[in-house]
Amino acid sequence: MFTKHEPRFALPILLVLAFFIPTFFITPSLAAAVDESLSSPYSVSQAIANQDSTVKTVSGYVTGQPTSDNTVVTSGYPNDYAIALADSPSETSNAKMVYVQIPSSFRSEFGLKTNPSLKGKKITVTGTLSAYFTHPGLKDVSAMFSGNDSPEPETPWVGSYYDSASGKSGLALKNALHQIIDDHSEISYSNVWDALRKTDEDPNNTNNVILLYTGRSQLKTMNGSGVNDWNREHVWAKSHGDFGTTLGPGTDLHHLRPTDVSVNSTRNNLDFDNGGSEHTEAIGNYYDSDSWEPRDSVKGDVARMLFYMAVRYEGDSGEVDLELNNQVNNGTAPYHGKLAVLLQWNEQDPVDAFERNRNEIIYDQYQHNRNPFIDHPEWASAIWQ
Template sequence: MLFTFGCSQAPLSQMKAAGNGSWDSPFTVDEAISNQDSSKSTVEGYIVGQPISENNVIKSQFPSDYALALADSASETDTSNMIYIQIPSIFRSTFGLQSNPKLMGEKIKVTGELTDYFSHAGVKSTSKIEVVEGDGSDPSDPTDPPSYEEYYQPAEGKTGAALKQSLHDIIDDHHELSYSDVWEALRNTDEDPNNPNNVLLLYSGRSQSELSNGGNVDDWNREHVWAKSHGDFGTSMGAGTDIHHLRPTDVTVNSSRSNLDFDNGGSPHREAPESFYDSDSWEPRDSVKGDVARMLFYMAVRYEGDVSDEVDLELNNYVNNGSDPYHGKLSVLLEWHEEDPVDEFERRRNNIIFEDYQGNRNPFIDHPEFAEMIW
């Protein structure tokens, strides 16, 4: 796919001799945008934010350490004059903006493959990143960042039902997967960080081969965290295939959880001994209680029944909700949300779903405070 990007003329004080893409003579951002030929080259520019979509670069409250945007001026706001940099895991702790927000406005050099990232001029397979020492800051550094990044800008200043509706409007228009597509998606979203050939199972925490999916005992299958009978949406595209709430689980454990609501108490499950259950509720292991809560918060906001054939899902403070489009227990979910904060696994998962599959985010991972502001 060919993209054409315009670029305004830089002041004479910022102009420099044309680079050749080497480490000692790097491309400017403008030159790198014009040379998207998959070559391994070096580009130099100012960090101006984090890309979250083709035309959206945020300036604050960064959701991850996975990407950054460079421009020839630190005050640049036009995304067509930016290049998007993919940050591999070995550089994230040093150059990721969530971990290092003070890097905004710094000039860096990056070596990698000049190719599309987020369907935008980019650098991928990054092999080297360094701050340009002694450069000082660009005289046109950004001033105060917005109170919310651009993705959530329409929700700024809202609470309660108004915030819930605003977040719904932000996240409801996304790509929908088929149920068969979910298998491959979960292999990526739930990859074991310590073994890329495995997935982590939600309720047991077991790491097992990503290819051992199916219906046999000890296989893993696709768990609907918002039980698919609660609203009777089954496995249809939309709520039934939304990977923000679909997770790999052991077949037997999935069967035992069935369509139980969430609450504290019960007996330990034989194959997931840190998870507990009884006749009307399921309690997941401590390290994913917050994950479960945030997935249900997402579902209650995303699915409002405002289009034909789409279910209206709501949280309540009950168990035994059966086939009604409700899920509980809200008071317990809010407690779990506080007790088990967002972790890097959730952030990574949210980013992958956004970038590679659905094109929407779980707001309660990016902004945990939204839960209390709504409920």
């Protein structure tokens, strides 16, 4: 366990350059290679034949979990650390499989211990063609997608929506974004239940939602106040500004997420920071008397939700003025921390497909405004330098 303020990991710089930076920052030859990989992913047989340490996108069917160079288990999965892919869902020959090492940020969604129903499903993975368990493999994975479609390059949201923010930074950028996202449709707190059933739907099981802190897939109808139910978590704690569940900040879907009732109770109104004791039910989450540290794969999600709230709610039109600071124990003051840690988490846990899908649903079906920091995560450091 790390102590407070100590970052856990850093994104591999080469993968950031190869996958996340817009193509106008990439040399023409590298941009062409990235685009080609995305539009024409390798088959598993191609990946096995080209173990040359290049970054490639590979599509295949999940056949099990590799536990050694010649063993792939198909049930009783020991953990979420790896999967085996083949060109056929019924493949049993290890020689025709590629082993994928799953980074921590993707384990809750693609690990077989947590998601045994993934066996036989087709997924697409971007990573480095390099041996794993001394077997043809994919390591340093930067993207994983379910289904038959190839992943799309992670480019900023296009259109005229953000035109007025172009070229700005600091307070000018913050003000411009506030004006863009300020006006939106509001829903009642009772209607948040049904909205979360859509925004947080499990992509592998449409009957379920994914709970924020535990990563557990749970029946959409298993909500309420029971100890194992899910309820509505205000990621920006509603006592920080004392806005409760009123229209506006109290019902804003961009920071409301389904969470386990007892885990939500433990998180309570704690600020966010690194450190503490691991939660016995929400493994990978840590807490102490003044802060909560979410699991690695949603650290960036939490940061970008708080960035949104600090920009959307600026005290105009009679609303509360929410601001980020570098403190904990903010209590009922309209502040949330710690900003420096949130900026680290924004870098460490990049935007994923689940976040982008939430943003689209909220924009299209409910509030008709967007979270700018999902579309442009780089704007966080441009505002809070």
